[in-house]
Amino acid sequence: MQTIHVKPDNLDERNAEFPQTPLDHPVFLNSLPKSGSHLLRNIIRMFVPVEHQYNADFIQFANLKRHVAAFDGPPAKLSWGHLFFADISAATTGGARRILLVRDPYDWVLAMARFMLSDEFSGDLDILKKAPLTAEELMNVVIFGLPRQSPGLHETFLFNAVAWLGTGEYLVRFEELREAVKNLDSDESEAYFANLLEACGIAMPDDWRERVRIGADPEQSGTARQNLTMRGVSIPDTLPQAQRDIVDLVSPRLRTILGYAQ
Numbered sequence: 487m488q489t490i491h492v493k494p495d496n497l498d499e500r501n502a503e504f505p506q507t508p509l510d511h512p513v514f515l516n517s518l519p520k521s522g523s524h525l526l527r528n529i530i531r532m533f534v535p536v537e538h539q540y541n542a543d544f545i546q547f548a549n550l551k552r553h554v555a556a557f558d559g560p561p562a563k564l565s566w567g568h569l570f571f572a573d574i575s576a577a578t579t580g581g582a583r584r585i586l587l588v589r590d591p592y593d594w595v596l597a598m599a600r601f602m603l604s605d606e607f608s609g610d611l612d613i614l615k616k617a618p619l620t621a622e623e624l625m626n627v628v629i630f631g632l633p634r635q636s637p638g639l640h641e642t643f644l645f646n647a648v649a650w651l652g653t654g655e656y657l658v659r660f661e662e663l664r665e666a667v668k669n670l671d672s673d674e675s676e677a678y679f680a681n682l683l684e685a686c687g688i689a690m691p692d693d694w695r696e697r698v699r700i701g702a703d704p705e706q707s708g709t710a711r712q713n714l715t716m717r718g719v720s721i722p723d724t725l726p727q728a729q730r731d732i733v734d735l736v737s738p739r740l741r742t743i744l745g746y747a748q
Contacts, residue, residue, distance in 0.1 A: 497531050500532070500700050510562060512565070512583070514556070514569075516646075522587060528702065530688075533694075545567030546569055553565070557582055571653075583656070585658055585682075591639060595625050620719060621722060630736070639733060640736050640740070666679060
């Protein structure tokens with residue numbers, strides 16, 4: 487079993503600095519693990535009353551039955567998780583506005599490898615921090631997974647992302663979200679966040695930029711890359727060509743169907 491250690495943030499307190507409007511419908515932020523989940527969650531939290539945020543847990547298939555209250559109302563609530571597609575998942579979240587966050591599979595391999603080496607991640611895979619693996623070997627472990635312990639890239643993307651496509655979800659690509667955060671004063675960023683908030687059923691307030699800045703602050707996310715405490719080998723900034731070729735072999739057309747050019 488894996489455990490994630492995340493430092494607390496103060497976004498509930500910062501949320502009180504702004505007028506908040508209750509949601510008309512439940513909103514579920516569904517994300518591929520290590521795709522910028524905290525970035526998206528923390529931004530949207532700044533636009534929803536704290537008392538209407540369902541923060542009991544990251545909702546996943548294994549604990550879904552314990553958290554159906556996230557989708558009941560009134561009041562409508564904002565919730566988040568890593569929920570793979572299944573009939574129960576679709577039925578339970580069917581009344582919510584569903585936002586689906588994904589990441590370029592090439593960069594996902596790197597992000598997952600870094601996270602597995604960090605002190606913030608612990609559990610059955612701690613041996614990977616101690617074993618004499620090279621960076622390339624660890625990246626291949628991420629791509630192929632470990633039997634009965636950790637799913638590989640294909641299974642993770644297939645059930646947590648691809649299977650949700652075409653079901654009424656609003657697709658968010660991490661790279662586009664990150665770019666919009668970096669360029670908040672641009673017209674493109676304003677249009678981007680107007681569309682995102684509309685998909686969540688949230689009217690865009692005049693102070694939207696300040697809310698996004700606060701929510702997107704890396705110090706508010708314990709799993710942001712710069713806040714990880716790393717152990718073991720150093721993971722490169724770009725995926726080597728050999729591993730790119732492996733990703734394309736293991737899951738052909740995956741990047742294309744998610745909107746990333748081959």
